[in-house]
Amino acid sequence: xxxxxxxxxxxxxxxxxxxxxxxxxxxxxxxxxxxxxxxxxxxxxxxxxxxxxxxxxxxxxxxxxxxxxxxxxxxxxxxxxxxxxxxxxxxxxxxxxxxxxxxxxxxxxxxxxxxxxxxxxxxxxxxxxxxxxxxxxxxxxxxxxxxxxxxxxxxxxxxxxxxxxxxxxxxxxxxxxxxxxxxxxxxxxxxxxxxxxxxxxxxxxxxxxxxxxxxxxxxxxxxxxxxxxxxxxxxxxxxxxxxxxxxxxxxxxxxxxxxxxxxxxxxxxxxxxxxxxxxxxxxxxxxxxxxxxxxxxxxxxxxxxxxxxxxxxxxxxxxxxxxxxxxxxxxxxxxxxxxxxxxxxxxxxxxxxxxxxxxxxxxxxxxxxxxxxxxxxxxxxxxxxxxxxxxxxxxxxxxxxxxxxxxxxxxxxxxxxxxxxxxxxxxxxxxxxxxxxxxxxxxxxxxxxxxxxxxxxxxxxxxxxxxxxxxxxxxxxxxxxx
Amino acid sequence: xxxxxxxxxxxxxxxxxxxxxxxxxxxxxxxxxxxxxxxxxxxxxxxxxxxxxxxxxxxxxxxxxxxxxxxxxxxxxxxxxxxxxxxxxxxxxxxxxxxxxxxxxxxxxxxxxxxxxxxxxxxxxxxxxxxxxxxxxxxxxxxxxxxxxxxxxxxxxxxxxxxxxxxxxxxxxxxxxxxxxxxxxxxxxxxxxxxxxxxxxxxxxxxxxxxxxxxxxxxxxxxxxxxxxxxxxxxxxxxxxxxxxxxxxxxx
Ligand SMILES: Nc1ncnc2c1ncn2[C@@H]1O[C@H](COP(=O)(O)OP(=O)(O)O)[C@@H](O)[C@H]1O
Ligand SMILES: [Mg+2]
Numbered sequence: 030x031x032x033x034x035x036x037x038x039x040x041x042x043x044x045x046x047x048x049x050x051x052x053x054x055x056x057x058x059x060x061x062x063x064x065x066x067x068x069x070x071x072x073x074x075x076x077x078x079x080x081x082x083x084x085x086x087x088x089x090x091x092x093x094x095x096x097x098x099x100x101x102x103x104x105x106x107x108x109x110x111x112x113x114x115x116x117x118x119x120x121x122x123x124x125x126x127x128x129x130x131x132x133x134x135x136x137x138x139x140x141x142x143x144x145x146x147x148x149x150x151x152x153x154x155x156x157x158x159x160x161x162x163x164x165x166x167x168x169x170x171x172x173x174x175x176x177x178x179x180x181x182x183x184x185x186x187x188x189x190x191x192x193x194x195x196x197x198x199x200x201x202x203x204x205x206x207x208x209x210x211x212x213x214x215x216x217x218x219x220x221x222x223x224x225x226x227x228x229x230x231x232x233x234x235x236x237x238x239x240x241x242x243x244x245x246x247x248x249x250x251x252x253x254x255x256x257x258x259x260x261x262x263x264x265x266x267x268x269x270x271x272x273x274x275x276x277x278x279x280x281x282x283x284x285x286x287x288x289x290x291x292x293x294x295x296x297x298x299x300x301x302x303x304x305x306x307x308x309x310x311x312x313x314x315x316x317x318x319x320x321x322x323x324x325x326x327x328x329x330x331x332x333x334x335x336x337x338x339x340x341x342x343x344x345x346x347x348x349x350x351x352x353x354x355x356x357x358x359x360x361x362x363x364x365x366x367x368x369x370x371x372x373x374x375x376x377x378x379x380x381x382x383x384x385x386x387x388x389x390x391x392x393x394x395x396x397x398x399x400x401x402x403x404x405x406x407x408x409x410x411x412x413x414x415x416x417x418x419x420x421x422x423x424x425x426x427x428x429x430x431x432x433x434x435x436x437x438x439x440x441x442x443x444x445x446x447x448x449x450x451x452x453x454x455x456x457x458x459x460x461x462x463x464x465x466x467x468x469x470x471x472x473x474x475x476x477x478x479x480x481x482x483x484x485x486x487x488x489x490x491x492x493x494x495x496x497x498x499x500x501x502x503x504x505x506x507x508x509x510x511x
Numbered sequence: 512x513x514x515x516x517x518x519x520x521x522x523x524x525x526x527x528x529x530x531x532x533x534x535x536x537x538x539x540x541x542x543x544x545x546x547x548x549x550x551x552x553x554x555x556x557x558x559x560x561x562x563x564x565x566x567x568x569x570x571x572x573x574x575x576x577x578x579x580x581x582x583x584x585x586x587x588x589x590x591x592x593x594x595x596x597x598x599x600x601x602x603x604x605x606x607x608x609x610x611x612x613x614x615x616x617x618x619x620x621x622x623x624x625x626x627x628x629x630x631x632x633x634x635x636x637x638x639x640x641x642x643x644x645x646x647x648x649x650x651x652x653x654x655x656x657x658x659x660x661x662x663x664x665x666x667x668x669x670x671x672x673x674x675x676x677x678x679x680x681x682x683x684x685x686x687x688x689x690x691x692x693x694x695x696x697x698x699x700x701x702x703x704x705x706x707x708x709x710x711x712x713x714x715x716x717x718x719x720x721x722x723x724x725x726x727x728x729x730x731x732x733x734x735x736x737x738x739x740x741x742x743x744x745x746x747x748x749x750x751x752x753x754x755x756x757x758x759x760x761x762x763x
């Protein structure tokens with residue numbers, strides 16, 4: 030057996046670190062989806078009529094739509110009637126005002142996940158809006174944010190407190206009928222975050238949300254909306270882990286970003302949902318629609334993602350560059366192992382003059398996994414002097430995995446320049462031997478090489494996230510060597 | 512320190528080492544010479560533990576341990592170092608990070624804590640200077656885009672950092688200009704001590720002008736066919752391999 034074969038054998042023997050289930054009494058709807066379920070869901074959340082109408086419209090559009098089949102992934106047909114569309118911890122009605130009031134079981138869960146909430150928030154100066162299943166439990170550092178005029182709250186709360194903003198922006202970037210999963214989300218979205226940065230404000234904290242799927246059979250349908258007014262700046266971090274489960278769990282989130290003149294939004298994700306076991310059993314289906322609109326001139330939206338989890342990932346964080354001189358960026362690391370499948374990439378839609386975009390995608394495949402990069406760069410007729418640079422690198426570990434690249438370029442403006450570079454490399458036996466000859470064991474060597482490969486993306490992550498991402502890759506590549 | 516008895520090894524079903532014997536004591540420098548294809552690199556790789564080469568017979572003892580039973584990384588951690596004939600590149604992994612990881616792995620093996628960051632930097636800067644490379648090379652990917660000569664200097668730099676007990680240099684002198692050759696020689700001479708041993712695999716006797724070996728061995732068709740003192744190298748230089756009845760064409 031060659032060195033890399035051995036390393037791979039060890040890699041694929043890993044166990045999921047965050048695999049455990051919290052026992053918390055929760056109220057869950059019986060599985061199934063129909064108008065009545067949506068009405069009950071909306072009623073549970075005491076939503077205004079317009080919100081319910083919006084959901085119902087999305088539901089009826091969804092009924093007319095078909096699941097997309099073009100992604101380079103395979104999975105059994107999802108029965109949308111076997112999914113429960115609402116789940117909330119019991120304590121919801123008398124929601125805790127501080128951490129002391131939070132269910133200790135829940136706090137223990139955070140502990141296990143390595144997220145000592147108050148500690149972490151205090152030490153790192155990060156406000157955490159923790160989503161546990163479908164209902165937001167607690168939001169910290171509210172005061173500091175309020176002082177700056179920043180709104181950072183569960184979207185369910187924003188529906189009540191800031192209806193004019195929600196009405197104006199929800200669905201403005203990702204319309205209800207944008208795609209099958211976005212329509213489903215629009216109909217049944219559970220909760221998520223709403224962020225509003227007023228004109229000229231630099232958000233004093235990095236906003237961070239930890240998501241977690243906990244109820245068996247509960248689809249999670251987060252909805253996030255971030256609006257950055259003129260000249261404002263915000264950095265948002267999203268990270269998630271999930272407990273070990275046998276059934277496949279569906280996750281269909283929608284994230285909408287809106288950047289007005291001179292505004293900047295940086296959105297970073299570390300995604301570590303349960304990927305399924307060594308045989309490919311279980312694992313999360315992650316079908317996400319993430320899109321940012323650079324509406325204003327000189328605005329900038331930057332997506333950075335580290336994707337190591339989920340059985341299936343279908344995700345294309347995109348930028349619509351409408352404003353003159355606006356900038357879109359996409360930095361991605363996607364690691365697949367065992368039987369994981371990932372079809373991810375981005376779309377950069379250049380509409381305004383002098384718009385620029387950069388795409389750096391790093392795909393790592395190990396085990397029997399498959400990862401695909403799918404990217405679209407579209408230059409509209411009015412996008413004078415638009416520029417795109419795409420770099421798409423794949424790294425293979427072992428010889429049973431695959432990497433595929435599907436770049437699409439549509440250029441309707443002669444003055445635009447679109448550059449695309451792609452490489453595929455393998456962690457070679459010679460590289461591993463060199464490392465081992467210097468005293469580094471194969472597992473360490475692989476993780477060191479992988480980290481080196483991802484460096485360009487990691488340097489885009491906020492400091493503490495970068496450390497986490499490095500650790501995550503290590504865990505994801507770890508075998509039960511001992 | 513190293514005792515090789517009747518070593519036989521093959522690669523892809525081709526027998527290359529056909530019963531090789533060699534004894535090396537601490538403090539000694541041995542030169543192994545021989546025509547292309549005689550098995551010099553194979554010997555080096557087998558000693559270092561490259562699994563692409565299969566040992567089919569014989570034994571190797573290293574510091575009172577069965578070397579062939581040890582994992583590649585443990586051999587390294589126990590002080591065996593190979594300077595590669597063709598060093599590979601590891602893009603994205605900086606020399607610094609690579610060396611630090613190596614040193615900490617070795618230290619852990621010895622039950623020591625991690626190296627102090629400042630101490631490590633100081634050491635790295637000192638050693639990179641010693642091999643005449645710009646300190647910027649520390650931040651570059653391991654051998655990434657290095658010229659042939661730079662790669663060889665980098666190997667010597669790693670050797671100086673790791674301070675091995677047994678250093679094997681596989682044609683580190685090939686393709687080097689006189690300056691680089693000096694750097695390699697100075698590096699090896701700096702390492703020379705009563706506790707350490709060096710095996711220098713070389714095709715030419717040129718390097719031996721700078722590093723004077725205690726013993727010279729001639730390898731041909733997977734066996735050591737002649738051993739002697741440093742004068743043997745000079746004799747080879749003068750008379751060529753034909754003098755020993757070696758047909759250079761037949762080796763490769
Ligand atoms: N990986 C390999 N696969 C097949 N043959 C090899 C391989 N490595 C070395 N050989 C063969 O083994 C013989 C000895 O090679 P080598 O040890 O590299 O000799 P030297 O270093 O003395 O020039 C040569 O005939 C060479 O072609
Ligand atoms: Mg050789």
